[in-house]
Amino acid sequence: MFSKEESRYLRETFWTSFGKSFPRKWILYHTKIKGLSFKFYFDTKSAFVSLDLEDDLENRIECWEKLVALKSILTEDYLPDAIYEEVFYLENGKEISRIYVPLEAKVSIHNKNTWQQVMEFFSEKMTLFEAFFEEYKDVIKP
Secondary structure (H helix, E strand, C coil), X not given: CCCHHXXXXXXXXXHHHHHHHCCCCCCCCCCCCCCEEEEEXXXXXXXXXXXXXXXXXXHHHHHHHHHHHCHHHHHHHHCCCCEEEEEEECXXXXXXXXXXXXXXXXXXXXXHHHHHHHHHHHHHHHHHHHHHHHHHXXXXXX
């Protein structure tokens, strides 16, 4: 079991190491589409990359319908393991729509032995997610 301080230190160390190991400018929140962002997620049980829609419901539905129309392209040409969840609840109870790709391995941000695997997964999958987005962002825009 790790103290809060040890856990915080490990998280900071992981993200610093990831930035140094894979130095590039990720799109993340800079999509130029309101409410649409890319995220990396890594905790003590899992890791995934995601495309999140967090805008007002009307805009979210409009973007979501376009992403669903592009699903076969995303899953056939970029990310075959992508999971679409039109209704997803964050820990704080907020409802969003999410497309994500989970790492199918037992990993933990508290276990440094799993970090390299997660970093490589993040780099590979987010690069593909961003390539898809760059190709189809004009279609996705509301």
